[in-house]
Amino acid sequence: MKISYECGACFLRQTREAMDLATDDDDLKMEIMNDVFKFLSQTFKKGTNSNKIGSYIHNLIKEKTGCYDPYINEKKLGNEIALKYLPTAQKILDDDDSLENRVKIAIVGNILDFGAFTLDDDIESFIKDSLQKDLTIKDIENFENSLNKHDEVLYLVDNTGEIVFDKLLLSKIKEYGINITIAVKSFPILNDACMEDAIAAGLDEYGEIVEIGAGTVGYVDSEISDEFREIFNRHEFIISKGMGNYEGLTEIDLSNKDIYFLLCAKCGTISRDIGVNLHDMLLLNK
Known part of the structure; x- marks a missing residue:
């Protein structure tokens, strides 16, 4: 983008x-x-x-x-907030354990983004309010068809904190018998999830965790490693979390990919590009 x-x-x-x-x-x-x-x-x-x-x-x-990970404390805060609201998310699933609700909860986790919000924003209120909202774009039928169609999926995670909510969607994806490869950053940047963050959150329970070979804001095609490029090229089915991955992936040819973007539109530039309102949540098959 x-x-x-x-x-x-x-x-x-x-x-x-x-x-x-x-x-x-x-x-x-x-x-x-x-x-x-x-x-x-x-x-x-x-x-x-x-x-x-x-x-x-x-x-x-x-x-x-010389500070390797400036957002280290913010990443811990993100995990704390996510864990605090995980029971709220689980209660929603107890009432209605639909694929759409699993997707929505994973997108709500995307609010935990210190690149889009300021450190003073009331992120907890955003999460609480967003759990009550519907998806503005919800290509849920296509998504379920893709889950039934493919044998493997590449899941591009975004932020710490958010990955706690991702687990609820990853566990649902596993029910479709799909092999999941989970991609994380190789080096800290903002509050993006790296290998140690993903393992600490328990994502290795749902699939193999791989590194993209870079510490970039979102996906930057020119910076990924040759090893990850092979993984990316091999996968037809891709789930992309967050604005940064959307910004980067929409810069490359995705015509041979069955790709879904799960995000909250947290800035005017993204909102206008997609054609939604600020703070809208969406599952977009692009």
């Missing part, structure tokens, strides 16, 4: 937040902010891919500060 004018302010907000988490050195923050300004002055142009810009900025901050 290409950037819009709104992305500029978002990149700068993320820069400030990541720096504040990574270091207390104000002089270093000034230096990094100047570097980001210079980078954006050269790259922030119509037609530029959003994932590549975001990935560069976050990796620059890690390199300059």
Whole structure:
């Protein structure tokens, strides 16, 4: 997906937040902010891919500060929030254990995204309210047909916290007799899930966990490893969680893929690209 004018302010907000988490050195923050300004002055142009810009900025901050995982505490907070609301999600399933509800709960987990929300946002309220909402786009019939049709699926996870809710959908997918491959980031970026996060959440119970070979914001095709490219190319059926993966995957040819995007539209750029309202939740077969 290409950037819009709104992305500029978002990149700068993320820069400030990541720096504040990574270091207390104000002089270093000034230096990094100047570097980001210079980078954006050269790259922030119509037609530029959003994932590549975001990935560069976050990796620059890690390199300059020496802080390998600035969002480590936020990732723990995300898991705590998810575990707090897991019984609420389970109660919904006790009342109506439908595939649609499993999908909706997995999408509600996508709200736990410190790249889209500020650290001061009341994320718990967003989750509680969203559990009561319906999906704006719900290609649920196509999704179930795909579950019945395919023998294997590649599941691209997004954030920590969110992966706790993913387990409820992964367990349902297992009932269809499908082999699941779960893809995580190789290196920390924002609050995205890495191997240790996925194992700690118990995702290895549902399938093989593999790394994409990169620490990028979402999926950046030019950065993935050769090993993961083979895995990606082999799978026809793909489930993609979150905005970052949507932004990156819609930049490449998916004509031979049966792909579903599960996300909450948390910014105006994404909302307009898909044609939905802000904070709408969707299961989109694209």
